[in-house]
Amino acid sequence: MDQIPEDWQRGVVIVAHPDDIEYGCAAAVARWTAQGKDVRYVLATSGEAGIDGIAPDECRLLREDEERRSAAVVGVSEVEFLGHPDGRLQADLALRASLAAAIRRHRPEFVATMNFRETWAPGHLNSADHRALGISVLDAVSDAANAWIFPELTEPPWAGVRWVAVNVMVGATHAVDVTETVALAVASLTEHRRYLEALSATDVAEQAANQIEMATAPKDGFPAQRAVAFELYSY
Numbered sequence: 001m002d003q004i005p006e007d008w009q010r011g012v013v014i015v016a017h018p019d020d021i022e023y024g025c026a027a028a029v030a031r032w033t034a035q036g037k038d039v040r041y042v043l044a045t046s047g048e049a050g051i052d053g054i055a056p057d058e059c060r061l062l063r064e065d066e067e068r069r070s071a072a073v074v075g076v077s078e079v080e081f082l083g084h085p086d087g088r089l090q091a092d093l094a095l096r097a098s099l100a101a102a103i104r105r106h107r108p109e110f111v112a113t114m115n116f117r118e119t120w121a122p123g124h125l126n127s128a129d130h131r132a133l134g135i136s137v138l139d140a141v142s143d144a145a146n147a148w149i150f151p152e153l154t155e156p157p158w159a160g161v162r163w164v165a166v167n168v169m170v171g172a173t174h175a176v177d178v179t180e181t182v183a184l185a186v187a188s189l190t191e192h193r194r195y196l197e198a199l200s201a202t203d204v205a206e207q208a209a210n211q212i213e214m215a216t217a218p219k220d221g222f223p224a225q226r227a228v229a230f231e232l233y234s235y
Helices: 020-024 026-034 056-073 093-106 128-145 182-190 193-199 204-215
Strands: 010-015 038-043 079-081 110-114 119-121 163-167 174-177 227-234
Touching: 010 020, 010 093, 010 128, 020 026, 020 056, 020 182, 020 204, 026 038, 026 174, 026 182, 026 204, 038 056, 038 093, 056 079, 056 182, 056 193, 079 093, 093 128, 110 128, 128 163, 182 193, 182 204, 193 204
Parallel strands: 010 038, 010 110, 038 079, 110 163
Antiparallel strands: 163 227, 174 227
C-alpha cells in the first residue's frame, strides 16, 4: 500500500453529512493542516434529519454548529453547507452541478470524499446519501474543469484537481500515517455531542475513541501504527 501524495497545498473534503469526516478521515486532516496545508470542508447536507426527536429546522443549526467546532479541532476554519435535503441525495445533474460549483469556488489540488460503494464491508450496507455523494464527487471534479457541461455556473472552470482520495475500509490503494493525530480525531468527533448522545447511551468520549480506533486501525502493507486508508484516483 502506497503513501497518499502530499505535494499539494489546498485540499477540500466533500461529504454528505456532519460527522462523516469525523467518523472517517479527520485524523488525516489533522496531519495535513499541521503540515501547513489549507484544508476546507464542503457538506452536501446539514444532517437535519439525523437526530430523532429534534425537528429539522432546529437540528440543522445544531449540527452545523457541531461540525464547525469539530473542524476547528483539526485546524479547518472554512466549512460550507450546500443545503441539499438530508436523506434524499440523488446522484443526478443537480448534485453534480452543485459540487462542481463548490470545487470551482475552493480551487483545490486534492479532494477527499467518502465511500460510494454499496457496502462498507461485506454485510454492512452503506447509506443512500453516501453512495450518491461519493460517486457524484468523482464526476463533479471533471465537470468543474469543463466550461460546457454546466454553462449556467458563474464560477470559472477549475482543472487543478490532481487527485481524489476516497476514504474506504475495503479496497484501499493508499494510506496516510496518522499515529500522531489520533487524539485530535477523537476530540473532533467528540464535538458531535448531541448527535452521539442520541445514537447511544454509551459515554460520548468512549463512542468517539472506539470509532477512531476502528477508522485508524493499522493497514496491511503500510508501515504505520495508525493509518487512514483511501482509494486514490488521478486526474
